[in-house]
Amino acid sequence: MKSSRILPRFAASAAATAMALSLTACGSSGSSASDGLTVWYAPGSVPKASLAVQKKFPGLKIKLIPTPNLETKLKTTLQTGSGLPDVVVIGNDISSYADISNKFVDLKTMGADPKKDYVTWKWTNGTLPDGRVIGFPIDTGPQGLFYRTDLFRKAGLPTDPAAVSKLASTWDGYRTVAEKAKKAGFRACDDANQVYFLQLEQKGQGSFDTSGKYLGDNALTRKAFDYSAKLLSDGLCTKATPYTTDWNSSVAQNVLGAFVAPVYEGPLLATAGSPKGVWRVANPPGGAGSKGGSFMSILSSTKHKKDAYKVVKWMMSPANQASGFKTDGLFPSALDSYKMPELTAPQPFYGGQPTGVLFAKVAKESPTVPVTPQDNIVEGTLTQALKLVAQGKESAGAAWKSAQTQIAKELKR
Known part of the structure; x- marks a missing residue:
């Protein structure tokens, strides 16, 4: 599920x-x-x-x-x-x-x-x-870096899963991959939403700690948000959301050549009409998260x-x-x-x-992320904030500030 x-x-x-x-x-x-x-x-x-x-x-x-x-x-x-x-x-x-x-x-x-x-x-x-x-x-739901070997070869990037995992082992490395992909005419990121949440998951952080304290405005969260927002504002993502026709089109038209996602999004590639045999999966940038x-x-x-x-x-x-x-x-x-x-x-x-085998290793190594009933309030609001950045309607700073204000109001209800 x-x-x-x-x-x-x-x-x-x-x-x-x-x-x-x-x-x-x-x-x-x-x-x-x-x-x-x-x-x-x-x-x-x-x-x-x-x-x-x-x-x-x-x-x-x-x-x-x-x-x-x-x-x-x-x-x-x-x-x-x-x-x-x-x-x-x-x-x-x-x-x-x-x-x-x-x-x-x-x-x-x-x-x-x-x-x-x-x-x-x-x-x-x-x-x-x-x-x-x-x-x-x-x-x-262990996460990984899905990528297309023929497009990576075109961009001068490695195609072997071990080599890609090494190159994109950090978020700086993933950024490098995304920049080379853009120069080659495709993108290595879809909507950046999962990039944001994975950075928190691999650190074992949810929106709240086990005592119920809100963590959605701390340094780690802000750093992850700014990183993801910059991918969007720099044009390194397709800005298409999984499970939409736009996402399917970006795959079918060879515009989306890599993306960070949980294992259950893999079948979407075949649904979108992608050919068999060209996709591989590397370890998620930054470490295991699930x-x-x-x-x-x-x-x-x-x-x-x-x-x-x-x-x-x-x-x-x-x-x-x-x-x-x-x-x-x-x-x-x-x-x-x-x-x-x-x-x-x-x-x-x-x-x-x-x-x-890769996803099993990620699942076993993933840290525990606290889950609370209020998570959807925070996650939905920050997802919408990233969407506003993607649409060019707000800067990362403005979107972050308005999101935190909205979250504070919701949590007081």
Whole structure:
């Protein structure tokens, strides 16, 4: 599942919703034994292989219910206190449930060990401030530098992933690549939004620290913003946003020859009509950075906690997660998945490069980034500020100042 850090969602404060839920009488009821075990999941949020769970547990009656707008429905259902599932998929904003953590099973009580089997930062993001682990890891979003070998060759740049990783190992090095790309007639940056956020992620910094202190106006954040804004103002980016027709056109017309992005944006290249075999992936500039993905949670109202945990653990097994990478574009959080053929096999689209190996290393080395319910306010506002710079409507300094003023107002509400 895509990270909200990459595609900010604008919605009412999740904290307010959680507060309302915390005031709801504890009358929730899970499914009865005759109803079976119910699992809500957003379409595309779990590996297709995991949907064969009924065959794995023929003695259980398992209802798998694909649920669009899942979390909106979940929060509404938690308020009414009836019709709750036993198991549910929750996105990267799992911290918004902190005020009602007692409505979810602490997975440690079921045998989960947040120090093993899955990437550490993913376990940490599924852990609430009170220490309850309510999120079983699903996918992750390690980042990399996607680049086109034929265009790099044209610009006099190296084409081997190891050589490109060395050249662009720092943000100064990436800037050099972007400048040479521009001279050769293409761009090595799309909208600079992900360049900005990656600089924070690889330092383990979110918009707030673990105590809730706002960090979006500190020196690191400002430096990352100014760097990204200068890429835009100097014409080193296409200024096209992923998942848009403009972005697809920039790929198809050989205008976009490199970009920083999470693993799940790789399939966009084929969708945009790019030829097979010319793209490769290098390490992300500045170091490992990763954030995002979803979790499986068990409702404390369920009468089938042990069965629910068995189902969750099997659905998110290393084998199923490895299959999810190959078939569904979901990058695993299970460490044993990284050794499996689905991750280590050469990929024809990338000229035989086993990109899963690179992304696995990034995922394992990425620091933990604190996630809070207020993140979307900050991230959405700063994303809009960079957009104003890209459009030439504001300077970096003016955009930064107005963004901080807007954020301060929003956080006071």
